[in-house]
Amino acid sequence: MASLMAPSKHSPVEDAEALQRAVKGWGADEKAIIAILGHRNGTQRTQIRQAYYDLYQEDLIKRLESELSGDFERAMYRWILEPAEREALLANIALKNANMNYHVIVEISCVSSPDELFIVRRAYHNRYKRSMEEVVATNTTGHLRQLLVGLVSSFRYGGSEVNASLAQSEADILHEAIKNKNHNHEEVIRILTTRSKTQLVATFNCYRHDHGIAITKKLLDEGSDDFHKALRIAISCINDHKKYYEKVLRNAMETVGTDEDALTRVIVTRAEKDLEDIKKVYYKRNSVHLEHAVAKKTSGDYKKFLLTLMAKEE
Amino acid sequence: MASLMAPSKHSPVEDAEALQRAVKGWGADEKAIIAILGHRNGTQRTQIRQAYYDLYQEDLIKRLESELSGDFERAMYRWILEPAEREALLANIALKNANMNYHVIVEISCVSSPDELFIVRRAYHNRYKRSMEEVVATNTTGHLRQLLVGLVSSFRYGGSEVNASLAQSEADILHEAIKNKNHNHEEVIRILTTRSKTQLVATFNCYRHDHGIAITKKLLDEGSDDFHKALRIAISCINDHKKYYEKVLRNAMETVGTDEDALTRVIVTRAEKDLEDIKKVYYKRNSVHLEHAVAKKTSGDYKKFLLTLMAKEE
Numbered sequence: 001m002a003s004l005m006a007p008s009k010h011s012p013v014e015d016a017e018a019l020q021r022a023v024k025g026w027g028a029d030e031k032a033i034i035a036i037l038g039h040r041n042g043t044q045r046t047q048i049r050q051a052y053y054d055l056y057q058e059d060l061i062k063r064l065e066s067e068l069s070g071d072f073e074r075a076m077y078r079w080i081l082e083p084a085e086r087e088a089l090l091a092n093i094a095l096k097n098a099n100m101n102y103h104v105i106v107e108i109s110c111v112s113s114p115d116e117l118f119i120v121r122r123a124y125h126n127r128y129k130r131s132m133e134e135v136v137a138t139n140t141t142g143h144l145r146q147l148l149v150g151l152v153s154s155f156r157y158g159g160s161e162v163n164a165s166l167a168q169s170e171a172d173i174l175h176e177a178i179k180n181k182n183h184n185h186e187e188v189i190r191i192l193t194t195r196s197k198t199q200l201v202a203t204f205n206c207y208r209h210d211h212g213i214a215i216t217k218k219l220l221d222e223g224s225d226d227f228h229k230a231l232r233i234a235i236s237c238i239n240d241h242k243k244y245y246e247k248v249l250r251n252a253m254e255t256v257g258t259d260e261d262a263l264t265r266v267i268v269t270r271a272e273k274d275l276e277d278i279k280k281v282y283y284k285r286n287s288v289h290l291e292h293a294v295a296k297k298t299s300g301d302y303k304k305f306l307l308t309l310m311a312k313e314e
Numbered sequence: 315m316a317s318l319m320a321p322s323k324h325s326p327v328e329d330a331e332a333l334q335r336a337v338k339g340w341g342a343d344e345k346a347i348i349a350i351l352g353h354r355n356g357t358q359r360t361q362i363r364q365a366y367y368d369l370y371q372e373d374l375i376k377r378l379e380s381e382l383s384g385d386f387e388r389a390m391y392r393w394i395l396e397p398a399e400r401e402a403l404l405a406n407i408a409l410k411n412a413n414m415n416y417h418v419i420v421e422i423s424c425v426s427s428p429d430e431l432f433i434v435r436r437a438y439h440n441r442y443k444r445s446m447e448e449v450v451a452t453n454t455t456g457h458l459r460q461l462l463v464g465l466v467s468s469f470r471y472g473g474s475e476v477n478a479s480l481a482q483s484e485a486d487i488l489h490e491a492i493k494n495k496n497h498n499h500e501e502v503i504r505i506l507t508t509r510s511k512t513q514l515v516a517t518f519n520c521y522r523h524d525h526g527i528a529i530t531k532k533l534l535d536e537g538s539d540d541f542h543k544a545l546r547i548a549i550s551c552i553n554d555h556k557k558y559y560e561k562v563l564r565n566a567m568e569t570v571g572t573d574e575d576a577l578t579r580v581i582v583t584r585a586e587k588d589l590e591d592i593k594k595v596y597y598k599r600n601s602v603h604l605e606h607a608v609a610k611k612t613s614g615d616y617k618k619f620l621l622t623l624m625a626k627e628e
Contacts, residue, residue: 118432118469121469122469125469125471125472125473129471129473129475130471130510131468131469131470131471131508131510133468133469133507133508134470134471134508134509134510137504137507137508138504138508141500142500145500145504146460149464149504149507149508150463150467153464153467153468153469154445154447154467155432155435155436155439155445155447155467156445156448157439157443157444157445157448158439159439159443161443186455186456186459190451190452190459190463193447193451193463194445194447194448194451194452194463195448196444196445196448
């Protein structure tokens with residue numbers, strides 16, 4: 001369930017006019033901007049961008065970029081984009097990073113549905129005039145490259161059929177591969193990059209049933225290099241992406257200084273999808289409401305905006 | 315340019331009725347079937363299938379399958395499908411083959427535009443309840459697997475931009491990889507599976523310019539295992555797929571007994587696209603018209619049908 005509270009009816013033109021009043025003159029009216037855009041869904045935001053352009057011959061995104069600053073600006077910039085555009089942007093930021101943030105790449109590839117991922121790949125083409133896998137492949141080598149390119153390029157079958165004997169045999173392959181430290185990476189990569197998500201969840205369940213430990217936990221003992229990390233993230237995202245996001249949020253706020261990029265990323269990308277569920281998972285794990293944790297770690301307009309997206313006005 | 319001659323106006327209902335007359339009773343009227351379906355484009359054929367179903371509550375494809383036989387039936391079955399459905403079918407036949415016909419897989423992956431390939435992958439999901447890459451990966455190992463899965467999963471950037479210095483540096487990488495017999499397969503696979511086609515053509519041109527030999531010819535000296543064969547086919551398809559198809563047709567007819575599967579595949583899949591151009595390439599290479607060569611090697615309704623698709627009635 002989404003956490004975003006958006007009205008079923010709104011006037012894109014009135015919203016655009018109100019936003020124009022909020023950005024004109026000296027200093028923007030951040031409160032007004034949050035009150036509008038923090039309560040509009042993707043379609044509505046796109047209509048507002050269009051109405052704003054029609055009225056003022058100006059790109060609303062660029063205007064907001066120049067009026068706002070810091071974490072608030074970055075969060076608003078990400079929020080106002082359409083989901084696929086935003087994921088393409090996030091992927092590009094991750095790929096430009098000197099120590100490529102491959103976890104964002106894995107996250108986008110494994111949390112998105114097969115069709116969503118394809119739309120993100122297309123948005124990446126449009127925005128950056130090259131393919132996502134091309135950049136991933138250029139910046140990596142060996143097994144990490146094979147895994148990441150495989151995940152990014154995947155178009156998994158989306159049906160709910162499960163082949164139980166295949167789940168068993170591939171759980172065994174994964175077990176053997178992990179047990180023999182000289183990993184049969186090829187087979188692990190094949191299974192993780194090509195099987196349907198439903199099939200993989202069945203395979204991970206077989207693994208846990210047979211060995212009394214989750215495969216991600218077992219992998220933790222086996223190596224902490226980039227390949228193993230990427231593998232664990234991929235499995236977590238496929239297995240239960242809400243639990244995965246809970247952990248990202250927890251880690252982001254446990255860091256000294258708070259990892260605002262991660263905090264923004266999760267809240268902005270999930271607000272319209274399943275942030276309400278992630279809030280529940282967070283509370284169950286931490287006995288603290290996510291909104292309270294976020295409120296403690298953030299401040300100013302950035303804080304106001306995140307809380308609005310979490311349906312918790314101050 | 316397509317070779318197919320289809321009327322701009324047709325009545326799906328009248329066509330369906332005429333087809334019903336052609337298949338009812340003892341023995342089908344193959345001539346009538348060819349006269350109709352051999353002159354209808356993809357959209358028109360789909361409309362006819364629908365009209366036939368609405369009129370007779372029967373699947374036209376199944377009916378034709380039961381009425382026709384041999385090479386003619388197989389050609390008609392492939393022809394009547396929508397292009398993406400047909401490629402999915404061809405891929406599946408190739409994958410079911412004991413000695414997987416990976417050249418068909420490479421062909422589909424490298425000749426199709428990035429968007430077309432995606433539609434084929436989706437058609438494969440719908441038809442076979444699994445992904446194409448999943449089956450490819452299960453049936454192969456090592457570098458051949460990496461190459462084939464990479465090609466099948468590719469969603470190359472489709473723009474016409476060329477980075478000349480990148481073309482030069484990657485031509486050098488390919489040259490080094492091929493020269494040192496202990497091939498740097500990883501880099502060859504990366505380049506071939508992720509770069510845009512326009513970029514790759516520039517890279518192949520650099521290679522030929524620097525070394526005075528086409529990269530496919532050079533590869534021919536280096537190995538004749540499946541990996542090298544797949545590599546050569548991929549390069550040929552990306553570089554100039556019309557020349558590639560000319561060769562497939564030539565080989566199909568040079569074989570003792572004729573390779574009808576290959577002959578059908580090329581004529582049926584290209585009739586609506588660029589078979590007219592392929593005919594020209596064939597004539598230039600062989601000083602024989604493709605239609606004459608095909609007429610010599612085939613017979614009966616199969617021959618009539620292929621010639622009709624090539625716009626050469628007997």
